[in-house]
Amino acid sequence: MSSFTFVHAADIHLDTPFTGLRRMPEAFRDVVRKSTFLAFDRLIEVCITEKADFLLIAGDVYDAADRSLRAQLYFRQGMRRLHEHGVNVYVIHGNHDPDDGKQARITWPNNVHFFKTEQVTHMLFCKEEKELARIYGISYPRARIEENYASLFKRADSLYSIAMLHTNVDASGLHANYAPCTKQELIGAGFDYWALGHVHTRAVLNKEPYIVYPGNTQGRSAVETGERGCYVVKVDKGTTSLAFRPLDAVRWEEAVLDISQVSGEPQLFEAIEAHREEIRCRAEGKPVILRLNIQGTSSFYRVLADNGYISQLLQALNEEEEGREDFVYLADIENRTLAAGDRIEVASGDDLLGDLLRQGAAIGEDSSQLQDFVHRALSDVMEHYQLKKYVQYTEVEHRDILKQAQELAVTLLRPEGDSHEN
């Protein structure tokens, strides 16, 4: 009869200000600003409907060390609801909400347990007077933790043992390397379930024992695409099973649209609209913030290369979305098309123009290759103390210049009278 259910969440980042969205019209921005709160509401809802015995929050409850009062009161409201439903909550603090941040003096309902800083402590979970699990954890005293905290965890007995840690396992390059440790260390520590936080993309790093990042509950920028949520974990006679539950209130997506077969401007607009419908359908009613990359060999290359055209396109497309609850807001369109005729590069000769086209094709989307090429091509100029200031371009500008050069090369190479349209 020793079965129980818990919910594992992390990185809620309540009251994320989303300061990068100034260009977004108010109607959309308002939904995004509420999203971390709405995702938190859904987390509470999942705990109740799944009849969870307890909830684990593995750090970064709040977005800022100096927690906003609004966020703290909102969090307490959620905790009170869980108290009414008999759900216990175990919380560690991470690099975004360390213990030394400003906090209001709040009285928490007695179902909520915060782990201390400085040392790993453990708490016993009992159900109907039966001891079922032991939960271990440690909070961050300050934002930057460079020590290995994993090595401080020592299992005390044979009860099902859960270790809560805000950490960067195996130094994932996308996240600050706080409380670094290795997966092998965690596997060897003898716990049944490592409830991790910090890395925002969910990942089950290992199954025996379970080492789990649930990811954040709500995407917070264009790089945090796709579903975000929590894991519902069932433990039945020592066997652990996981189910993911999406919680995000707004979804960030990136998509690619090939317009090689599109011929006129109205058709281009329609192709984007049709693609937007597909994305709306996949989001199952959730609003989406979309970055669209347009690719393909197209006569639209030159039209799309004009930033003014893209911003008009964005405006027209986004106006259609106003007032919809399931909006798909286009944050950006990136022109990755090639000019019609670029395919001629294959046939081009062993000369400067042919070389330019081949190099351009080889570079593709690779930034380091582009950088390398620019350095080789411009090394003389870059080393000249007066001239170098004229070649201080951004990567986007370099890419654009290369594209223009390629296009010019294609025009020069194209046989007379060949009006290559695709």
Ligand SMILES: [Mn+2]
């Ligand atoms: Mn975080």
